[in-house]
Amino acid sequence: MLATPTDVLRGTLDLLVLKTLTLQPMHGWGISQRIEQVSRGTLDVNQGSLYPALQRLEQKGWIDSEWRTTENNRRARYYKLTGAGKRALGNELASWRRYVASVELILESANALA
Amino acid sequence: MHWLRGLAKRIRALAHPDGAERDLDDEICFHLEQETAKNIALGFAPREARRRALVAFGGIAQTREQHRDVRVVRWFADLIADGRFALRSLRRAPVLAGAAIITLALGIGATTAIYTVVNAVLLRPLPFAHPEQLYMVGENNAERDWHLQDAAPANFLDWKEQVPAFQQMAGYADGGFTATLTGEGEPRIVSFALVTGGFFDLLGVRPELGRVFREEETWHQPVGVAVISDRFWRGTMGGDPHIIGRTIRLDGGNVEVIGVVPADFAFPAADVNVWQSVGWNAADRSAIQFRRAHWIRAIARVRPSIPESAANAQLQSVVSRLQQQYPETNRNMGAEMKPLHEFLTGDAKRPLVVLLGAVGLLLLIACANVGNLLLVHAAGRQRELALRLALGAGRTRLVRQVLTESVVLSLLGGAVGLALGVAGVRVLTAIQPRHMLPVHAFGIDWRVLLFVFVITTASGILFGIAPSL
The missing domain is CATH 1.10.8 (Helicase, Ruva Protein; domain 3)
Structure with a gap:
């Protein structure tokens, strides 16, 4: 059976964006490509939904943006992680790991019962 | 590309x-x-x-x-968009909009005018210093069916001197007296009031020019000085900058102007232009006539820490002492005190509340009429609404939009109504009864504006709710 790309869980998009921006400042399209590449296509990020998420993160002060010209001399908006964003990423990662661990735990114990 | x-x-x-x-x-x-x-x-x-x-x-x-x-914020953007849309659709139906706005404006205008009066008369404190301490003190006489009547000067003076709870006391004659002013162009009638020396101080009124009476001027004879109103000074006296010390002729006698009181002071009545001292003769103090003629309205300022009941108990003990001391004049003479605000507004309260109720009903009728108009209008809009539903608009979103329209309509009506209300207040000020209240004009203050805004918005929701559902 062919694996269909999994919808990005609500709220995890923020986490992915923050994590991606730890590498370097990027524009929206770059972020979407990066997420697609790294997840090898298993995560289907609706590219359009990226922009409201970026706006939300910027309002929280976790990322910052500025307009720059690309190597092709095209104006693009670049996003970068702020100090608050780095700290937030730490928290989000920790809570994500707790979440995964507890789901894992439940699945394990369900297996044991079965 | x-x-x-x-x-x-x-x-x-x-x-x-x-x-x-x-x-x-x-x-x-x-x-x-x-x-x-x-x-x-x-x-x-x-x-x-x-x-x-x-x-x-x-x-x-x-x-x-x-x-x-x-x-x-989502709703705010929606609100702006809905507001714009509402204005556009109102412009498409100008007759409907005009009729609705005029109907509402009449309702809101009438309510605004009456509420302004209610606010000035019943809700706002009296325009005096610490008005809550002020009480009207008057005579009761069961035999003659008197309640809170004008007092005899001698009784007034005894209360003033013998009731310790009264920090200050002053009197005035509520007679609607007039005198003829001569020597300032055409002779003219001016209304004046007689007051005891402490009158202005008791009420906390400071002169805008010159001075007010001193306590001992109660006893100055002959009465040669007067305090005048701002209106009299600026109008009849032409705003003379040297008015203080100037002599005017009242009823043929010379009177020196010693002070001008601020324009917002209008007590005991709005049309009083000249205040003079009662000018009692100290030798009369023991004369029987001084205790027999009842013509002084007495106001007391009760000391801040003393409750009304305690002050009244003291007053009653003085009253019974006077009854024994002067049986000839005081045998049946009691006394009573009442908060000044209550006394001054007592007569006006019930008619005002009734009037407010009446204009409130008028506004409700206006709302019902406008609601009907909109309902008919809405029937013609079924297609538009159906189209918007089909395009994915939520039901609540549509209700909100129609409500926004009606609130926009009512706000327009409210704006026109406020203008009408201001005009109405002018008229009411001009025709107010002489003793309605010791304020010169019924002002529109933040309370009135808030009231107008609330009734306007409430009207919009009220008449909009039926068409929107």
Whole structure:
């Protein structure tokens, strides 16, 4: 059976964006490509939904943006992680790991019962 | 890639001309360009490459909308949009809008005018210093059916001197006296009031020019000085800058002007232009006539820490002592005290409340009429609403939009109504009974404005709710 790309869980998009921006400042399209590449296509990020998420993160002060010209001399908006964003990423990662661990735990114990 | 420019233009045309929208459009445009270029590099034909880019992106309109939701508080943006839409649809139905606005304006205007009076008369404190300490003290006589009547000067003086709870006490004659002014152009009638020396101090009134009476001037004879109103000074006396010390002729006698009181002071009546001292003769103090003629209105300022009941108990003990001391005049003479505000507004209270109720009903009727108009109008809009539902508008969203329309309508009505109300207040000020209240004019203050705003909005919701459902 062919694996269909999994919808990005609500709220995890923020986490992915923050994590991606730890590498370097990027524009929206770059972020979407990066997420697609790294997840090898298993995560289907609706590219359009990226922009409201970026706006939300910027309002929280976790990322910052500025307009720059690309190597092709095209104006693009670049996003970068702020100090608050780095700290937030730490928290989000920790809570994500707790979440995964507890789901894992439940699945394990369900297996044991079965 | 000229087709992309076209797309960008179209997106921009949809947008409001504000920076954030434009920025987002630029971003989306850039994104699609990049994605399309990538697809072309992967070997797709330009047309297919662009199609794939659009598919991968998802709904552009949704993105823009979600972006806007994050950016501005959603309901506020909706409200502005609905307000604009409401104005446009009102412009399309000018007769309906005009009729509704006029109907509402009449209702709101009448309510505003009456509420302004109610506010000035019943709700606002009296325009005196610490008005809550002020009490009207008057004589009761069961035999003659008197309640809180004018006092005999001798009794007034005994209360003033013997009731320790009264910090200050002053009297005035509530007679509507007039005198003839001569020597200032045409002879004319001026109304004047007689007051005891402490009158202005008791009420905390400071003169805007010169001075007010001193306590001992109660006993100065003959009465040769007067305090005048701001209106009399600016009008009849031509605003003479040297008015203090100037002599005017009243009823043929010379009177020196010693002070001018501020324009907002209008006590005991709004038309009083001259205040003179009662000018009692100290030798009369023991004369029987001084205790037999009842013509002084007495106001007491009760000491701050003393409750009304305690002050009244002291007053009653003085009264019974006077009854024994002067049986000839005081055998049946009691006394009573009442908060000054209550005394002054007592007569006006019930009619005002009734009037307010009446104009309130009028406003309700206006709302019902406008509601009917809108209901008929709404019936003609079924298609528009059905179309919007089909396009995915939520039911609550439509209700909100129709309500916004009616509130916009009522706010327009309220604005016109406020203007009508201001005019109405002028008329009411001009025709107010002489003793309605010791204020010169019924002012429109923040309380009135708040009231108008609340009734206006409430009206809008009230008459809008039926058509919206």
